[in-house]
Amino acid sequence: MSQSGTQIATVRNYIAGLPGWGTGDIVIEPAIPVLASPSWRGVDGAPWRATRNGSGESIFIKSMDVDAKLYIDVACAFEAARRASDLGIGPKVLAADPDAGLLVMEDLNRGWRVGTLERMLEPRIVDAVIAARRLFQAGAPLPRRMGVFDEIEHFYEAAKAAKAQLPSDAEWLVKELRFAADAFGKLDIKPVPIHGDGNVSNILISDTGEVRLIDWDRATTADPLEDLGSFLVEAFAQEPEAREAFSRSAGGFDERAFSRARIYGVADDLRWGLIGAVLAARSARNTFEFYKFASWRFVRCRMTVREPRFGEMLRRIA
Template sequence: MSSLEAEQSRVRRSIARLPGWDGETAVIEPALPVLASPSWRGVDGTPWRVRNAANGESAFVKAMDQDAALYIDVPCAFEAASRACALGIGPRVLCADLDEGVLVMEDLDRGWRVGTLERVLDPAIVDAVLAARRRFREGPPLPKRRGVFEEVEHFHAAAQEARAQLPSETAWLVGELRLAADAIRGLAIAPVPIHGDGNVSNILISDAGEIRLIDWDRATTADPLEDIGSFLVEAFAHEPEARDAFTRHTGAFDEAAFSRARLYGIADDLRWGLIGALLAAKSRRNTLEFYKFASWRFARCGMAVREPRFGETLRRLA
């Protein structure tokens, strides 16, 4: 059996668990192109669209790739997706099959669009995204409790062990962000469940302006400002726009809190650079441009750390 046939068999077994579905007669088709550069899209699990030949219903299926074990807590990700479904801020989860590593969701195809940088220029969309993230934080802690600074250390060690190609300044970047981690560690912070991934392509937007958050693979229990920081660094190239969105979200501008969110965003770039480098070294999927994606995240992190404002941001935490 080929790898493609094996993966489709996984999908059929999971689909067969749904009432009214027959896994053997389900029509399985690729849902979207898998890209690791310039966007990280469909990388964590192969995206399929499955149609019920009997009644025409369709479902969106994410079959986790074996690479996911390198950087994702799959049980926590599936639990987070299910919680988002219950809260109405994520697609309906029809089946979360941990045995197969398959997540089956409602198919938000017609009338929905993937988020882009152009679409998040609309303040109403930004506010809806931040409101959804805020709502998710109201639930009980998730089983995963590792924040972005801990993940930077983890993936830096993993990349070194894998002999991954890393920029010469990587150790320096890790060291500079340890200063931020040490400063934040001394603050009184109540960890909450967070989405943890600010990529704007993880937002679905309906024609009516509704939003749904998808791809809960970085979900964890951490500082709520980590969730905001990872989104702001992706959505806004310039600080004034990020400040405006932050102020609308929090109700007032707090310099120390905004600085904390910015530092989390900078650390998020380094984390994703390390993940990309790790997969470039270890993934069997050598047609995906993992290192090209990593290079962009390393570069943006390096630019932020070199700015004089990085030191100012650290001082403003107090």
């Protein structure tokens, strides 16, 4: 049996235990295209849609890839997805089995679209995304407590151990972000649960303007401004737009807090570049997409770190 056939059989056997899904004619097929570059979508686990013939009722199943163990705490990610479900800011979770790597959710298909940079030009959508993140942050701490600076160190060591192809200035980039980590370590920061991934494709938007956050694989307990920073760097290519979104989020403008958020965005680029490099070296999926994704994140990180404003941002955080 092919790998996809094995996955379908696993998914079919699992959902057979769910109320109403153990009998009848059920069709299981890929839900969305898997894409690493330029976006990171469907990479962490195979996305499946199970549809009941006749009624058309469907559910969405995420079957984590074996690569997930390289960079995801699956139990924490599933716990975060459950919390988001309970809060109404994520798809409703119907079942979750971290050991099997299976997450079953409502299928937000009809009437919902994946977020795009164009939609981030709409203040009401941005405000809804920020409000959803803030609501999640009000909960109890998640079991995972690695912030972006911790992950940079972790994935840098993993990349070197895997003999991953890194840019010639990777060590310099890591050292520059260590300066930032040292500066942040002197601040009084209260960690909260965060989504941790600002990719706009991790936002679903309904035809009526509702939003749901998906893919909680980077969820952790960290600085709330880390959550905002990862979103700003992904959603706004230009600083004026990022400043405007920050001001609406904070109810005013705070230069120190904005600088913190922007530095977190730079660190997010480096982290994802390292994750992409690790997967390019170690994944059984023989594709250049991981390397392409890593290269873009390294480029964007480098562009900011080389500018004088990076040092200015560091000086403004205290």
